[in-house]
Amino acid sequence: MNIIEIENLSKTFTTTFGKRTVKALTDVNLSVEQGSIFGLLGQNGAGKTTLIKILLGIVYPSAGACKMFGEEFSHLHLKKRIGFLPENHKFPNYMTGREVLTFFGKLSGLENLHLAKRIDEMLELVEMTKWSKSKIKTYSKGMMQRLGLAQAMLNNPDLLFLDEPTDGVDPIGRKEIRNVLLALKEGGKTIFLNSHLLSEVELITDRVAILHKGKIIREGNVHDLTNRKEEYRIVVDALLESTLDVSLKEKYELRKVSDSTYLIRVDEQRPVNDFVDHLRGKGISIKEMAQEKNSLEDVFISLVKAEEKN
Amino acid sequence: MRNVWMMTLFTLRESISKKVFIAFSIFVLAMLVGVFFAASLGFGDMAKQSPLGVNKTMIMFKMGTANFVLSFGFLLSIFACASFIPSLLEKGTIDLFLSKPVSRAQLLGGKYLGGLLIFFLHIFVLIAGIWIIAGIKFDHWDLSFLPLLLSSLFYFAILNAVLLLSGVVTKSSGISMMLAYLLMFVSPLLAAREKLFLFMQGKDTLKAVIDGIYYVLPKLHEIQNIPQALAMDQGRIEPQILLSSFLFFLVILYAGFYLFEKNDY
Numbered sequence: 384m385n386i387i388e389i390e391n392l393s394k395t396f397t398t399t400f401g402k403r404t405v406k407a408l409t410d411v412n413l414s415v416e417q418g419s420i421f422g423l424l425g426q427n428g429a430g431k432t433t434l435i436k437i438l439l440g441i442v443y444p445s446a447g448a449c450k451m452f453g454e455e456f457s458h459l460h461l462k463k464r465i466g467f468l469p470e471n472h473k474f475p476n477y478m479t480g481r482e483v484l485t486f487f488g489k490l491s492g493l494e495n496l497h498l499a500k501r502i503d504e505m506l507e508l509v510e511m512t513k514w515s516k517s518k519i520k521t522y523s524k525g526m527m528q529r530l531g532l533a534q535a536m537l538n539n540p541d542l543l544f545l546d547e548p549t550d551g552v553d554p555i556g557r558k559e560i561r562n563v564l565l566a567l568k569e570g571g572k573t574i575f576l577n578s579h580l581l582s583e584v585e586l587i588t589d590r591v592a593i594l595h596k597g598k599i600i601r602e603g604n605v606h607d608l609t610n611r612k613e614e615y616r617i618v619v620d621a622l623l624e625s626t627l628d629v630s631l632k633e634k635y636e637l638r639k640v641s642d643s644t645y646l647i648r649v650d651e652q653r654p655v656n657d658f659v660d661h662l663r664g665k666g667i668s669i670k671e672m673a674q675e676k677n678s679l680e681d682v683f684i685s686l687v688k689a690e691e692k693n
Numbered sequence: 694m695r696n697v698w699m700m701t702l703f704t705l706r707e708s709i710s711k712k713v714f715i716a717f718s719i720f721v722l723a724m725l726v727g728v729f730f731a732a733s734l735g736f737g738d739m740a741k742q743s744p745l746g747v748n749k750t751m752i753m754f755k756m757g758t759a760n761f762v763l764s765f766g767f768l769l770s771i772f773a774c775a776s777f778i779p780s781l782l783e784k785g786t787i788d789l790f791l792s793k794p795v796s797r798a799q800l801l802g803g804k805y806l807g808g809l810l811i812f813f814l815h816i817f818v819l820i821a822g823i824w825i826i827a828g829i830k831f832d833h834w835d836l837s838f839l840p841l842l843l844s845s846l847f848y849f850a851i852l853n854a855v856l857l858l859s860g861v862v863t864k865s866s867g868i869s870m871m872l873a874y875l876l877m878f879v880s881p882l883l884a885a886r887e888k889l890f891l892f893m894q895g896k897d898t899l900k901a902v903i904d905g906i907y908y909v910l911p912k913l914h915e916i917q918n919i920p921q922a923l924a925m926d927q928g929r930i931e932p933q934i935l936l937s938s939f940l941f942f943l944v945i946l947y948a949g950f951y952l953f954e955k956n957d958y
Contacts, residue, residue: 475710490699
């Protein structure tokens with residue numbers, strides 16, 4: 384079941400006197416499956432935050448339709464099932480962490496009795512319990528992010544929007560946040576993630592969409608996007624360049640990476656099984672074999688560059 | 694209603710944290726101490742000899758003192774409340790608020806009422822304080838002084854609506870303050886426009902423009918003087934003063950809520 388469905392969504396910002404217009408989003412179509420982690424990637428100004436803000440009713444769309452939980456997205460009551468961590472959020476700096484959570488918890492509709500218990504749980508989860516009575520103005524960026532995450536999760540939302548959640552967080556903290564997000568996913572929650580940190584997105588997301596100048600240029604399963612299906616890396620105990628026939632080497636476009644590591648290209652006309660059979664026929668032992676993968680960063684950069692050329 | 698009340702309390706807390714609330718409270722207390730000493734300067738004996746009579750002289754003393762102190766109170770209130778809307782609209786703050794199951798009208802309404810509450814708490818103490826001081830010092834407990842509380846509240850409700858609209862449009866507390874102060878200072882001039890017209894012989898177009906401005910803008914000066922006029926039986930109150938001011942208040946407040954509802958953040 385799709386928890387978010389976006390159809391032909393467009394947003395054009397107009398300056399006060401209508402002299403200049405900026406197309407932030409153009410005909411965006413997207414769906415996010417319940418219980419998944421979805422990553423929205425894009426350069427600065429690609430329209431990622433605008434998309435999240437539209438879904439949250441902070442920005443109004445110029446055209447198109449959005450549904451969340453199967454309902455028209457603008458229904459206020461849906462926000463009870465949503466959590467949001469904005470980028471560069473600002474909490475009132477005169478409040479303590481606990482006071483911030485109490486205030487926003489009440490604003491989310493949580494009742495006092497349940498709220499106190501929930502705040503304790505969330506503070507513990509983001510490891511902020513010992514700082515909960517300190518004023519926000521004394522917090523570091525990383526602590527602010529942790530508190531922001533606690534705030535977003537306070538109402539036990541079914542759908543969590545996170546805009547750069549690990550921004551300013553140290554590597555250990557990032558891993559902890561990743562673990563929290565994975566645990567939430569295990570619990571059936573859906574997470575919509577905006578991030579520049581592609582290596583992190585790659586680690587936790589199920590699907591991603593790449594947004595470029597307001598348009599979705601690629602959407603898909605992370606595994607499918609990063610697999611370079613036509614290339615295999617093979618580690619063997621022999622020197623293939625002298626062992627194999629020239630025709631076979633040419634057919635599979637054999638390339639040496641290091642002493643015992645080679646790359647081959649495969650497709651329907653040159654199946655990987657035939658190559659393996661050939662090696663085994665020659666008595667060569669295969670130590671390791673894996674499909675070559677692109678990092679999400681590689682995919683992202685190549686797609687964006689290709690789009691720029693077009 | 695719960696959300697509006699939460700936002701109202703949040704605004705109160707914001708004001709306390711910015712020390713503006715405390716500064717306002719200190720001002721009110723200092724003024725009351727000043728009034729207490731002024732009332733100890735033998736004014737009671739002077740009132741007995743006044744040709745207006747003790748009652749009217751006492752009312753004039755209280756009204757005059759309260760209006761003098763209130764004019765500073767309005768200036769301070771504008772200063773205290775001008776930042777409430779711009780601070781809500783700051784990037785990183787408004788996103789948090791709008792992502793909650795709270796309507797935009799509730800958010801803005803709570804902020805507006807928070808400003809009114811801060812004003813009311815102080816002005817109530819100030820007016821009630823002057824009334825009690827005069828009561829104790831001169832044994833004068835005339836209730837005709839107390840409508841000043843209502844007129845002051847209406848006066849500030851209009852200014853606060855201007856702060857709200859300006860805050861939504863400009864997101865600047867500085868500009869909001871300037872507009873509210875301008876409205877305050879222009880009002881007595883417009884009220885005295887008939888006297889100004891004596892110096893504008895033959896400039897009928899300019900006179901018509903000034904007249905037009907007078908009827909469009911709220912009659913703050915007249916509103917502040919209504920309780921005194923009522924207490925002193927100084928003629929009847931023109932309904933247009935209240936009606937046109939109330940209409941201005943409604944239009945400005947509606948425009949503020951409408952724009953906040955329609956804007957992208």
